[in-house]
Amino acid sequence: MANADRILIIDDEVQIRRLLEITLSANGYKISEAASGKEGLMLAASIQPVLIILDLGLPDIDGIEVLKKIRVWYQKPIIILSVRNSEEDIVKALDNGANDYLTKPFRTGELLARIRVAIRQDENLLSKPILEFGSLTIDIANHIARKDNEIIKLTSTEFSLLALLAKNEGRVLTHQFILKEVWGMSYIEQTQYLRVFVAQLRKKIEVDPSKPKLLITESGIGYRFGD
């Protein structure tokens, strides 16, 4: 019995839960709250929310552990909301299956946007052989990308990179994840490949490659694709 618009908040701070409850309810979501890791794990299994917002600093179980445990069976988006703001922490959470990461203090507008993107992406994942981003269309099955209806000349690696990012629209992909998916396990440390290809790709798909709007850099963590 999946709850189509119920979001589970796992956070031990009452004030944060209250703020989220007010904001999210006002935007049409139903809310369930858990104040500890154990309660969160239980609720996640029983109510099957459409999305989980998870704090990392929980009183009983570390948030990363909660994340790992939920991820074993839960396929829907998990957004981390934490005061931990080091690159290591963020990368660790993303590599353990979090879809997105926001640091506290956060802007509610930003959070709502990320929630919408995560849910939409989750629904899109199954279908859609052709992805559209403004004037850019990507035909995954036929390996063709078009900008303003003109075919963009892409090498096969460039296309793999673009397709990977586009399929995960709105989601932060870590450097390591992208390197592993596009180049393979043995290239996981070769960030320079990624930089070179991102720079090339931007020249081909962005309106102004020096101010990218599609292929966005996430400080020291990875890339996010979105319009």
Add this chain to the structure above:
Amino acid sequence: MYAKGQRANPFLTRRLTSIFKSSLRQYVIVLAFVIVSSLICYSIKDIIGYRSVSFALLFLVSILAIFFGTGPILLAATLCAIIWDFFFIPPHFALHIENPEDVLMLVMFFTIALLNGVLTSRIRSQEKEARVREERTHALYQLTKDLSIYSGYDEVTKVVVMNVSRFFHVDCAIILKNDQNQLNTWVQPHSLLTLTEEDLKIANWAFEHSEKTGKYTESNALSNYTFYPLLGISAKMGMMIVKRKTELTETETQFWEAFLSQISGKYEREFLLDVTKKIYLLSESEKLYKTLFNSISHELRIPVTTIMGASDTLLNQNYPNEIRRKLYTEINIATIRLNRLIENLLNMSRLESGRITSHPDWYDVHDIVNSAIESLNQELQPFQLSITIQPEIPLVHVDFGLTEQILHNLLLNATQYSPIGSEIGLELFFNKGFLTIQVMDKGKGFPESELHFVFEKFYRGKDSKAGGTGLGLSIVKGFVEAQKGTIIAENRQDGGAKFTIDLPTEILDINSYKKPED
């Protein structure tokens, strides 16, 4: 480190002579030489003639004089004279001499052998003394030199233990005093001896009485060790405990005491340095606390007051939407300010505790600039931002987060000190192994006299607007230095401030880069 067995050459000869020194053995060896030589001479006396034998024996005595003391040489000279007389001068096997020339010869032989032997042995002993003196001077010099290089109790103890073992061939342990002027109950690291409860008691007694004690002294003579107090110029520093195998001679004692006073002096200097450092830190932290208190409490109160006031008004009064919106905006601005303060304080404390480490990776300079500008979207709005990035700039190998924060703080700083609408310049280029970042504004710049303090914690320009803690630039400097870079602040010729940062970096040319799998 010097292994215990490894000893310099002068000590080998010293050891050899000390073997010969044992007097009985010396006499026996001399006797053996004389007898063997006499036997050889006796067997060839018909070939060389009995008078030549006297030269051979004279030669033997001279040679022996190089190695042995006066006593054995006297014995050798006398014995040789008698043997020559008895066995070689005719008539044989009688002390009586017929030929008057032979009598003269014998007297001369005896005198020359005696003089030769005694003089040589005296010269030798003088030479030996000179050598020992030289060795000691060298040892003291070596110790002083080693002690002057190292600092910190552990390093100093290491050097002391090494030198004591090298020049005195004994193991030792050091116990220092604590801040309350009492002897510690543990030996310093690098000490070579382990002490029992009993030993510690003796050490304590010796420390309190400032007296040496233990083996080869008048008190506690049954102990395995000898205990020496380390007496500095103005205070006692601790104890040195030594495991001696032999008693020191008078001259060795003098040498040892000179050694000991060098060591005590060094520990005293270390101690005083420690005290000075502690006092300095204490006054620094007090100063820091006061500044922190004044500046932070103000910086915290202002936004909290705004939030409290505005939200209170919103809750209790029914104002028109336009005014409500203004109040919300104020709350929003106050929270941004609070958040910035918290970020700065956290960064500062991370820097202070040395927990900032650089994790460099390959990055596109454009990405770093974009991230920094993105985070300052609102603040930069009223200014003309002019960004110049070297065309075709290669990939650089830096820490993204730190570099982004550097740009963020410098740009934010520029917005706070520049007139609205003025130009803020940002330039990035690669030059000879460095990524150079320049941030320029058209504000008032710095008074020349304050240029040195710009990066000091809590420094604030004289005409600064309200708000700001004076932490931003010192964080920039910390983040630059964490990446082994340099930063300078200067005034531009046509007014305004200019910051130049050089970050050392490797580069990777994007265009000439050989692409994998393509």
